[in-house]
Each structure stands twice: as C-alpha cells, then as structure tokens.
Amino acid sequence: MLVGLGPGSVDHMSQRARAALAEADTVIGYVTYIRLVADLLEGKEIIKKSMTEELDRAIEALERARAGKKVALISSGDAGVYGMAGPTFEVLFQAGWIPDSGDVEVEIIPGASALNTCAALVGAPLTHDFCAISLSDLLTPWPVIARRVNAVAMADFVVALYNPKSGRRTRHIQEAQRLFLAHRAPDTPVAIVKSAYRPKQRIEFTTLEKMADCEIGMLSTVLIGNSNTFIRHGLMVTPRGYANKYDLENATPHAGESAGRSLSTGLSGWLQTLRTSGQGAEALAQQYQLPTEYIQHILDEDAMLDDDMGQEAEAES
Numbered sequence: 630m631l632v633g634l635g636p637g638s639v640d641h642m643s644q645r646a647r648a649a650l651a652e653a654d655t656v657i658g659y660v661t662y663i664r665l666v667a668d669l670l671e672g673k674e675i676i677k678k679s680m681t682e683e684l685d686r687a688i689e690a691l692e693r694a695r696a697g698k699k700v701a702l703i704s705s706g707d708a709g710v711y712g713m714a715g716p717t718f719e720v721l722f723q724a725g726w727i728p729d730s731g732d733v734e735v736e737i738i739p740g741a742s743a744l745n746t747c748a749a750l751v752g753a754p755l756t757h758d759f760c761a762i763s764l765s766d767l768l769t770p771w772p773v774i775a776r777r778v779n780a781v782a783m784a785d786f787v788v789a790l791y792n793p794k795s796g797r798r799t800r801h802i803q804e805a806q807r808l809f810l811a812h813r814a815p816d817t818p819v820a821i822v823k824s825a826y827r828p829k830q831r832i833e834f835t836t837l838e839k840m841a842d843c844e845i846g847m848l849s850t851v852l853i854g855n856s857n858t859f860i861r862h863g864l865m866v867t868p869r870g871y872a873n874k875y876d877l878e879n880a881t882p883h884a885g886e887s888a889g890r891s892l893s894t895g896l897s898g899w900l901q902t903l904r905t906s907g908q909g910a911e912a913l914a915q916q917y918q919l920p921t922e923y924i925q926h927i928l929d930e931d932a933m934l935d936d937d938m939g940q941e942a943e944a945e946s
C-alpha cells in the first residue's frame with residue numbers, strides 16, 4: 630500500500646490511509662513521516678529510512694510483500710506527487726512485477742498534497758489554472774527546471790514551488806525569482822507556507838520581489854499568484870473569472886455576454902478578431918505570444934472556409 634498521509638496531522642489523513650496503517654504488518658518510511666504517525670503504529674514492524682534512500686524503501690517493501698507481509702510505504706501529502714509511488718513502480722517493473730499476475734498487489738491511497746493543504750491555509754490561490762514545480766536538482770537537471778519555471782511564469786499559471794530551498798540548495802529560489810520577474814509584476818502576491826498542519830506551521834505573505842529574502846526551508850511550499858491574484862484581509866485569492874462576465878454586485882452579465890455561453894473573447898470571438906484584424910500571422914503571433922505556425926494555420930483554415938463558402942454561393946446562384 631502506497632499511503633499518502635496528507636500534510637502531517639492525523640485529522641487531515643483520509644479514513645482509508647488510517648485503515649491502511651491499521652492493516653499493515655510493516656510500515657516503511659522516511660524518519661520524519663514515521664514520527665508524524667507514530668501513535669498509529671503500535672505493534673508494527675517499523676523500518677525508518679533516510680531521505681536519500683527512496684529506492685531502498687521500495688526494494689525493502691517489495692521483499693517484505695513477496696514474503697507475505699502487508700506493507701504500508703508511507704509518503705507525506707500524496708504518494709504520487711514527488712513521492713514514493715513513482716520509484717516504487719520503477720523498482721517493481723525492474724523486478725519483473727506484472728499487475729494482477731498473482732504477484733504482490735499494489736494499492737495507491739491518495740492524500741492531500743502540499744499544494745492543497747498550503748492553499749487551504751492561505752485562502753483560495755488555486756482557483757484558476759495552476760501547476761507544481763519542484764526546484765530540487767538532485768534528480769532533475771537545472772536547465773530543465775529553469776525552462777519549466779520560465780514557461781509557466783510566461784503563461785501566467787499560479788505556481789506551487791515544492792522543495793524550494795534546503796541547507797545546500799540556497800540559490801535555486803533566487804534563480805526562480807529572477808525568471809518569474811522577467812514575466813510578472815514585482816508586487817505579484819506570494820505565500821510561503823512552512824510545515825502546514827504540523828506543530829511548527831508558519832505562514833508568510835510577501836511579494837515576488839521580496840520572496841527570496843523570506844524564511845524558506847525544506848518544509849516550505851511557495852505559492853506564487855498569477856496576474857489576477859490578490860491578498861485581502863489576510864487571504865490570498867485567485868479570481869475564477871466571474872468578473873469578466875458578470876457585474877458582481879447584482880450577478881447580471883455584462884453587455885455582450887450571456888450565462889452558459891463562451892465569453893465574447895472566447896475561442897470563436899478570438900477567431901473573429903484574428904479574421905478581421907488585417908494583420909499577418911507573425912504580428913498576431915507576437916501580440917498573443919503564440920507560435921506563428923499556429924496562427925498561420927488558423928488564418929489558412931479561414932481562407933479555405935471563405936473559398937468554400939464563395940464557391941457554394943457561386944454554385945447556388
């Protein structure tokens with residue numbers, strides 16, 4: 630059983646996660662996670678591993694399971710988000726494991742990941758498109774991380790930065806900040822949540838410009854808002870977009886918009902804008918920060934449609 634423990638407090642674990650720990654003969658995990666659920670582990674075989682021993686944890690779990698033990702391999706948050714699920718399947722496949730073959734059975738038990746729990750503590754920062762990026766370069770080359778940070782910063786995602794800083798990795802958050810500042814305003818809201826739902830929980834609101842000077846550590850998640858995110862009365866909120874369509878005081882749609890229909894600036898509205906702009910693909914591509922080939926394709930498609938319609942009109946007349 631790959632068990633996601635949630636943020637660390639027993640109150641925020643799922644019922645299935647609790648039951649899995651109760652059913653398990655053996656519990657394997659990073660020392661800190663074992664400590665978090667120590668009260669639930671009485672009478673179990675406990676195997677504590679260090680942070681760098683992820684593959685060992687998975688190998689040990691497989692050996693025990695093949696020997697007939699029911700094993701819980703625990704991760705903080707969700708086991709599938711920068712957790713034990715990936716390495717475990719790699720070890721299983723390496724060992725010739727095939728699902729439903731009579732070999733060991735695997736169950737993945739989801740948990741609330743840091744981005745969910747940290748978001749819940751600061752308001753509603755993830756109510757629009759968001760993504761997670763880990764700044765850890767222990768297994769991922771830095772240019773790959775930098776390219777992803779740059780892409781999401783440019784595309785205006787709300788971003789949850791996992792593994793933002795450690796004793797050894799102190800510069801990464803500054804580099805991420807530099808990439809973000811190339812695309813986003815210096816006063817973009819940022820929340821830094823440390824040890825969510827654990828005894829040493831700490832929440833700090835700051836801005837993109839100042840975030841690298843704040844206290845950030847191994848147990849922090851950094852939430853960076855998009856260009857519409859705001860902080861009010863101690864709450865970080867990313868609007869869902871209702872203000873684009875409705876007058877929020879009386880919930881009536883703005884002129885030209887209607888409930889249940891795409892925005893006038895939705896796909897068909899935008900295609901119409903492109904069609905009537907009189908501009909070439911390159912200029913439009915620059916304006917909308919989209920690939921020229923994509924815009925060209927749309928313009929070509931429209932020209933073909935116009936041609937077809939012209940021919941149809943001629944045939945009819």
Ligand SMILES: C[S@@+](CC[C@H](N)C(=O)[O-])C[C@H]1O[C@@H](n2cnc3c(N)ncnc32)[C@H](O)[C@@H]1O
Pocket residue numbers: 636637704705706707708709710711712741742743744747790791792793822823824825826827846847848849850851
């Ligand atoms: C190896 S990742 C594990 C993520 C985990 N599987 C999850 O789904 O949340 C470790 C990183 O998760 C984040 N994290 C995990 N638990 C946290 C908590 N309670 N509060 C804040 N951040 C947390 C931090 O960014 C930390 O550096």
